[in-house]
Amino acid sequence: MGKVAVVGAGMTKFVRRAQETGRELAWQAARMALDSAGMTLKDVDAVVIGSAPDAFDGVHMKGEYLADGSGGWRKPTMRNFVGGATGVFAPIQGWYHIASGQFDTVLVVCEEKMSSCHPHPQGAFLTIFDHTTERPLGPNLLWIFAIEMNRYMTVHGITKEEIALVAVKNKRNAMDHPCAQLGEELTVEDVLNSEIMAWPVNRLDVSPASDGAAAVVMCAEHVAKRVTDKPVWVEGVGWHLDTAYWTNRDLYYPRYVEYAARMAYDMAGIKEPRKEINIVEPYDPFDYKELHHLEGLLLCERGEAPRLTADGVTQRDGDLPVCPSGGLLGVGNPIAAAGLMKVCEIFWQLRGEAGKRQVPGTPKRGLAQAWGDLMQVGAVIILGR
């Protein structure tokens, strides 16, 4: 397989409701990514588009609808959709387009405009549940997260206070992100006292609905060496799908993450992830999910992630910076774009271009992860310089 590099990245602000359409947002992120690589659309052989459910937009085949803003017309263009994992799976798709030898340069664009869906974008998720055995019970999306969070807390004896520290950290980190929707200085008490939605989930445990886009340019080794002296290499990729019978598994542990991570670690030749990964962007639509995913990524023992957080290990200046971007909790959660934002963050961090968010030292290797659907899809990408 050929080596593949990320050579450019771009994104829009993440906002509750954007004036721009999805196509306009996609174009802004795509153009910024190309500009940052010193490239134009003429240099692009193929386009990968990531966008979550069509139901958000009420547009059939919305990937194709977004394709002009993504530079995808009159090119080999594919849209992928694997739920929340889309934003990390899209660059994996870009990777195999290039690693196969078929293409030299691929533009990867992820966009989400959730605000079009009324009265609340959560309505687009009601069809996630089984139509015969679950939907007649009147479920909403919060149920599965609250149910999973409770299981995780119960099995390990974890408190809401310990979990709230993640929301405090990520929203603070986001204050340094120029595109962030919800960067703010909060206390654990603020999180615990915020409106209760579905116990154990309070309002500030959850990331917001957002509009936004992100993009990266990926290319083969011979192109990367020509266009940049700071390529960031794709060292490992992994993905995995667990059962849709989500009530048939023990939700305390995310196997879908572990298997995706093991695939990526094997490819990258990583034996001891805790020592060999310098910076992590795990998927954090809920604060407990950052902890859950750190454990699934084998970056700590099961049930140990809250202690790492309490000890400051996961702070930006800690031994293992986690979500230095501010994550979904702070930067925002335009589903597919949020996942790719994490990949952009690792790219900027490894190039030393993350500005006020730059983690100390010179990180050599970073990991981004996202999850999708009924706690089913795991996607992991490892970048290194």
Next chain:
Amino acid sequence: MTVRIKEWPGTALSSKDFETGRVLTVHHKPKAEYRWDAGVAIGRYLRELKEGRLIARRCNACGRILLPPRMFCEECFVPTSEWVFVKDTGTVNTFSICHVRWDMVRLKDPQLPAVINVDGASPGMGILHLLGEVRPEDVRVGMRVQAVWKSPEEREGAITDIKYWKPI
């Protein structure tokens, strides 16, 4: 490159932008209806619910008793072997106390969704259902529960033929 970008694209709107007509929108309310066939396995599951019973399928290859039932074992990738009645008692594996509807409207009385591991099915074979006849603050993981059925006349062959599960 993030440090070199001074102006990031993306324009945030506020409700005032809509009230004053500064930005324009188009509204559409789709109407789509579906009628899902229950299929072979879930069809029998629903018929037994109408009789006030829970039924599962055994896979003789892996020995698992699968609930909800399926006609093929997705792990062994062989046909499942036989129908097995399971009990209408179980254990709360995990639960939530939900105060909001899907559109974030507050509920007067919270819902108590739970994963219930049903007695007689293989360990960990839970189903999603609701708890009732219990104060939210008294619900615990590990709590023993039993199905509360609708009356035979009210039952229609649906998961809601069980009204909820109550502590025993």
